Amino acid sequence: MLNEKFIKEIIKTSADMWNKGWAERNAGNITVRIDKNEIIATDELDFSNDWTKLEKILPNLAGEYFLVSGTGKFLRNISVFPKRNLGIIEMDENGACYRILWGYEGGGEPTSETPAHLQAHSVRKEISNGVDRVVIHTHTPNLIALTYARDFTTATLTQLLWEMHVECPVVFPKGVGYLPWMMAGSQEIADATADAFYKHDLVMWQHHGVFATGRNLDTAFGLIDTVEKASDIYIKAESLGGIKHKPSLDTIIAISRNFGFEPSKDIIDELRKKS
Numbered sequence: 431m432l433n434e435k436f437i438k439e440i441i442k443t444s445a446d447m448w449n450k451g452w453a454e455r456n457a458g459n460i461t462v463r464i465d466k467n468e469i470i471a472t473d474e475l476d477f478s479n480d481w482t483k484l485e486k487i488l489p490n491l492a493g494e495y496f497l498v499s500g501t502g503k504f505l506r507n508i509s510v511f512p513k514r515n516l517g518i519i520e521m522d523e524n525g526a527c528y529r530i531l532w533g534y535e536g537g538g539e540p541t542s543e544t545p546a547h548l549q550a551h552s553v554r555k556e557i558s559n560g561v562d563r564v565v566i567h568t569h570t571p572n573l574i575a576l577t578y579a580r581d582f583t584t585a586t587l588t589q590l591l592w593e594m595h596v597e598c599p600v601v602f603p604k605g606v607g608y609l610p611w612m613m614a615g616s617q618e619i620a621d622a623t624a625d626a627f628y629k630h631d632l633v634m635w636q637h638h639g640v641f642a643t644g645r646n647l648d649t650a651f652g653l654i655d656t657v658e659k660a661s662d663i664y665i666k667a668e669s670l671g672g673i674k675h676k677p678s679l680d681t682i683i684a685i686s687r688n689f690g691f692e693p694s695k696d697i698i699d700e701l702r703k704k705s
């Protein structure tokens with residue numbers, strides 16, 4: 431089991447998150463929807479554990495398997511003790527409950543943000559026709575700092591980030607969904623995050639951290655890396671005396687279209703109204 435490709439990939443991603451300074455202590459969590467046919471033959475899976483009920487039934491996740499980082503576990507330790515810090519869960523035949531099949535060795539549970547992750551997976555599986563398999567949440571310091579220093583909506587946060595590097599409108603043309611502070615682990619924030627994932631690949635929680643989704647770990651990690659760098663550039667430019675030059679909205683749209691993308695119409699419409 432520990433030689434599976436998806437274990438190797440999550441070890442690399444979690445180590446990168448730690449090295450980037452995004453995952454202090456037990457911060458950050460990762461879930462990957464895995465192909466059960468890749469592991470069904472192993473004798474390491476334990477089908478005797480009790481089911482845990484979810485508040486929301488997620489019918490399109492029925493029978494799916496997920497690789498999930500553990501609650502209270504440190505991402506930086508996954509590379510050293512993968513079986514202690516990770517687990518595999520199975521959804522029941524209705525998408526109403528999950529049980530642990532593997533991992534969390536020595537006692538443990540899936541991340542406390544598991545309901546938010548699973549609701550996000552449900553949305554992304556639906557709208558990507560099953561292509562999107564990864565959800566990452568982590569604490570990116572520059573992006574978090576912006577939410578302390580500035581007032582944002584989804585449109586204004588996205589505009590600021592699009593402006594701070596000319597490849598941003600290509601990397602995240604759908605923008606970054608912005609959620610005002612809500613209690614982490616609550617049903618309210620899980621619902622709001624899932625809702626935002628209908629329109630965006632990235633969702634920012636004010637004063638807390640970012641969520642990203644994608645077809646694989648590289649895609650989701652790359653989205654976070656890009657918005658965090660854009661935030662860093664903004665802070666650096668502001669500290670140099672303020673921003674003097676930036677691409678116009680028309681330029682941002684043109685850059686996106688030049689690479690075959692269309693920036694979010696809702697966001698562009700809102701920004702046009704504002705200007």
Ligand SMILES: [Zn+2]
Pocket residue numbers: 457458567568569638639
């Ligand atoms: Zn967090």
